[in-house]
Structures are given as C-alpha cells and as structure tokens.
C-alpha cells in the first residue's frame with residue numbers, strides 16, 4: 001500500500017540501525033508526555049561514547065536509536081532562550097536521588113541511549129532536565145555543558161582544594177575541562193598525554209593557564225590525580241605519583257586490568273591514599289558548568305574542533321573513535 005508521507009510530522013535524524021550503520025533520514029516526531037517537552041536541537045556534540053556505540057553497539061542499547069547526549073536547543077514556549085539538556089532522567093525518590101546523587105539513581109534513563117538523543121532536528125526531554133544557557137554562551141559552546149559537568153563532578157568527587165597540585169592523564173576534551181574545573185578551585189595543574197601532537201593542540205590554552213605538560217618531573221608528587229584516559233597503567237603510575245594522603249579519582253573507566261593490583265593496594269595502605277570514583281553528572285553540575293562556560297568560554301573555543309552538518313556525521317565517526325582530536329559539533333543552521 002502506498003503511504004503518503006507527511007513531512008510536518010517528521011524530522012531529519014541520524015539513526016543507528018546496527019553496528020556501523022548510521023543512517024540519515026526522516027524520523028517521526030514523538031509526542032511529548034505531560035512531564036516532557038520538545039526541544040528543537042541547535043547543536044549536538046559527538047562524544048567518543050557515541051563513536052564506541054557506533055562501532056560495537058552496547059549490551060543495553062536497543063536499535064534503532066538516535067544517539068547524542070551532549071545537546072542544547074530551544075523550546076517554543078521560551079523564544080530566544082537556549083537550554084542545555086541534562087541527559088539523565090532519574091526517579092527523584094530513591095535514596096540516591098534524595099541525597100543529591102541523582103547520577104547514581106538505579107532507575108536512570110539516559111538520553112541518546114535509553115531514549116532518542118540529539119542527532120536529530122528535535123528531541124523529547126523531561127522538562128526538569130533543561131538547564132538554561134546564560135546569555136553570551138553560544139550553542140556550539142553550550143554543548144560542552146554536559147562533558148564540563150562531568151569534569152566538575154570529578155573535581156567535586158576528588159575534593160580538590162586551593163593550592164592542591166593536580167595531575168591529569170589525558171589532554172583530550174575531558175582532560176582540558178578537568179583542568180579548567182581544577183584551576184577554578186585554585187589548584188595548579190599538570191597534564192600528561194602520550195600523544196605529543198594532541199598535546200600541541202592545547203599549547204596556547206595551557207600557556208595561558210600555566211598548565212605544565214612538559215613531562216612533569218617523575219619525582220614530583222601531587223595531592224590529586226585524575227585519569228581522563230582509559231589506559232589501565234595510569235592507575236598504578238598515578239598512585240605512585242601521589243603525595244602521602246593523596247587521592248586518585250577514577251574519572252574515566254579503565255579499558256583493562258592494571259598489571260599489579262597488589263602493589264596499588266599496598267601503596268594505598270602505607271601512604272593512606274584514597275581512591276574515589278566519578279560517574280556522569282547531576283543537574284547541579286550542569287548549572288555549575290554553564291556558569292564556568294560564561295567565565296572561561298572565551299578560552300575554550302578550540303575544544304570545538306569542527307562544526308558539521310547532521311548528514312556529515314557518519315563520515316567523522318572513525319575520527320572521533322580514534323580520540324586524537326577535540327569535539328566535532330553538529331550544528332542545525334535553521335535554529
């Protein structure tokens with residue numbers, strides 16, 4: 001039977017239909033429920049997590065699915081205002097939610113994973129997930145609110161204090177955002193990345209904020225170490241670099257098992273070190289991130305490596321997966 005297509009009820013979208021199958025096409029507009037709202041997407045950043053799901057899928061990812069969890073956009077009822085979308089959707093009533101740790105809610109549903117995300121002209125989000133973007137922060141920077149919020153969460157979990165010396169493994173987007181969040185707390189920061197070319201891309205920024213990345217002295221000790229890379233050896237080498245009483249924050253999940261876990265635990269014991277985790281972000285972290293974007297955004301433009309159209313996204317997934325650059329941001333020009 002011939003079915004007439006009604007384009008008013010459709011939007012352009014990038015739909016993940018299978019491994020490495022990202023199809024550009026029309027998708028029916030979903031109807032928001034009472035507690036939800038339709039957001040016209042202004043920009044969406046492509047994160048390495050998206051690229052990993054494109055390459056390998058995920059046990060809990062049901063396809064077809066529209067990816068994209070770093071998103072900002074507009075709503076009809078508030079013309080001229082821009083909102084970042086907190087990608088979480090928590091129950092609001094469990095003990096984690098009630099204690100302000102909504103990122104750990106067992107009922108968590110993530111936009112761009114459990115529900116359709118921002119690689120489309122429109123997405124449906126819970127009203128309570130919208131966080132207004134301050135004036136002066138444009139859409140291409142506002143998409144950094146989510147990764148920045150995760151970095152701020154890591155800095156909170158690490159209890160970074162004024163004058164702490166902080167070492168960050170990994171000088172990608174998250175490494176840089178961790179550095180900004182730490183500096184904002186008055187800490188001094190050093191970074192390590194095995195890829196010299198990648199480090200060079202942030203040279204101007206690091207010089208301005210006096211971030212040492214010139215192979216920090218192996219003897220130098222730090223109060224706080226965070227990993228913004230999945231390489232497992234950062235755990236052991238990071239723990240060795242901690243000053244007595246120092247703290248290691250597992251910010252990125254490890255891609256493998258560290259070689260000598262026994263040594264790591266002995267170090268924790270003898271020098272009273274602490275190991276903390278950091279996972280995702282809360283709405284308060286998103287608000288804090290947008291505040292810091294107002295303050296530091298003028299120096300963070302380099303994190304948006306390239307603005308692309310939605311239909312160009314499939315072609316950059318391989319590059320994003322390689323993790324050698326900063327953010328590729330999909331911009332929707334008619335917004």
Ligand SMILES: [Zn+2]
Nearest residue numbers: 047049070147
């Ligand atoms: Zn992400």
Ligand SMILES: [Zn+2]
Nearest residue numbers: 091094097105
């Ligand atoms: Zn909950």
